[in-house]
Amino acid sequence: MNLAYLGGYGSAGLAVLRQDPSSGALQELQRLQEPGEPSWLCASADGRLLYSANEGDSTLSVYERGPQGRLQRLQQVASGGQGPVHISLQGAWAVVAHYGSGGLACWRLDGQGLLAGPPRIVGTALAPGPSHAHMAGCDPGQGYLLASDLAQDVLLSWRFEPGLGPADQPQVWRAPKGAGPRHFQFHPGLPGQLYLLHETASSLSWLQLDVRRGALEHQLTLSSLPAGHTETSYASDLRLSPSGRHLYALNRLHDSIAIFELNAEGRPRLLGHEPTRGSYPRSACFGPDGRWFYTCNQRGDSLSRFWVRADGGLHYAGQQAMASPAMLLFVG
Template sequence: MPHELHAPHARQRRALLLMAALTPMVSLAGASPAPFSVHVGGYAPTCEGIYRFAADPATGHLRPAGLTPNPHSPSWLQADLARPGLLYAANEGGGSVHVYRQQADGALQLLQALPSGGQGPVHLSLHPSAPFAFVPHYGSAELAVLRRAADGQLSPVGLHPSCDRSQPEDCRVGPARAVTGPPGSFALSGHEAPHMHMALSTPDGRFVLASDLGRDRLAVWPFNPESGALGRRQDLALSPGAGPRHFVFHPKDATQLYLLNEQASTLAWLQMEPQSGRLSQRAEISSLPQGFAGTNFAADLIVSADGRFLYALNRLHDSIAVFALAADGAPRLIAHEWTRGSYPRSARFSPCGRWFYVCNQRSDHVAVFAVDAATGLPRFAGQYVAVPSPACAEVMLAGASR
């Protein structure tokens, strides 16, 4: 990466551009949507790798277009928007990361396979302006920082535990049951030890955040974009037993973020002080219908490009929870839509923001939805796409390769 990209003004400009690209964009009136492909990874042994589909931009429907073999459970996929045509896979079952390049015909070519640095890599994200990637590990509760070369290949920089293991109090886990969860819930998924579930840089690139499901904490580190080093960690304690999982920043106001708690099935509305990185919680509301009782595991969280809506996935209730975001960022639950399958683990928007792809893991399919731009509500678009044990989908523009 050229040295001038590390200048503060250049970093800020590129971060804003990349932030816009990271969220779905609404097509201009009369413009033809760009063709794109959808790549889906999942869990072995039924999932055999990364399944590629050609999308019809007019209907959102998918057509099978190939399989890239990968027997190591590629459960998280991340496209590199700064270098179109590159795709990264975190292989949860293999403790590794794969780097792929999309060919002219859409097929994926493996460029690199390397150890991820810990046990059970469950997520992968890219810094918005500096050449680094972040891989959190569920099994070993460690954050790997990897440097990206000009061709997209990775090399290890550092491995950071989510807590200080020399201080037992720092690594103490939360209660097995969420105090803010629904009555009768047996959503017991990971409070026997620390478990890092997601890591993401702030849009300005100054901090890196990671959720620890076992400790009920959201960690924040200052980040050095030159060396890839992390500074002193600070934590936000969440409600006991909540099990923080995935989080997103507000696309119009990066001081606000939203975090989905897996075991409590709640959405936490958070505030970040931009200079210190200090977090505070403003509210916590359920992702389930009023009166729900029993067990549910919340999963993925997606924000619309205009910052008006949030979409949370509920596993066992098998729904898309739709939240409207007020002008001040306050979330309000407005609807639930059945995912047309069982155990929705993740979802992605199409590049135009009209189509929404939900990975129903236990139903072995991806369900296609259309999202109304005015109301934010998803409706089933009439297609089930067979994929064995799907865990994550990623969208790439057709023919985008370098």
């Protein structure tokens, strides 16, 4: 049984969904009217626990998954900052990015997978002015922890020790002023290769992480919008196909999915755009077998689903009404 979890804004709460593998449609099994607006989710490696970053009330929640994936909340704590927008598990740590207050909160996990405080606070501001951390996560080898700060226009890289967490001083890659670095993805088969999506500039940067020193080197930047497009748009989420051959970037207001092809060296090339058919796509995900692709259309109150073609293109297959969806996560 393919199960997914959907967090959202307003009163949407947290929903448990079951996928029909043949049509890609999602059926609601449970809805928790959780306060706090769970806008980002992640799961433990064994799939036993689900974690949510609750952007609205600056808390974190931990849930146990039971029969048919139904959820029971085990823990809720203050996140360690304001406006948490991303949570990821890195070994024995949960790392939370705070958009409101800036910086990261690094939580140790106890033997049961619960959050053991107080968290270690790691700043992402290098200069005076606002700080809006948007994502944090380790490279596949878990030698480095990376974090983007949209307001500071930086991507930071700390050496990461499983028992100690991030080192004190990060390496810094500076994006062009006003670019607004937001989400990044590592290539699954090319060590150190990563792709960074810039929200304000609506662009994609191809970077190389030096796995010996943690330094980041810029290789290429491409627009995520069609040539000649001049209207306002904000890029949001970035997803790599399981094969590592295609990359998908979401454009809000343009309401499209930019499709990039990656060559054998990881170099991206823009192939084209697929309309989301829903307003303001905030995030996206692949289904468990990689055949289905979903977008959470925040202002459109809907989920769009697409069949993934062999050439990386997307075939629109339908839409379902879901109030203010923020993130969809499949858990095996």
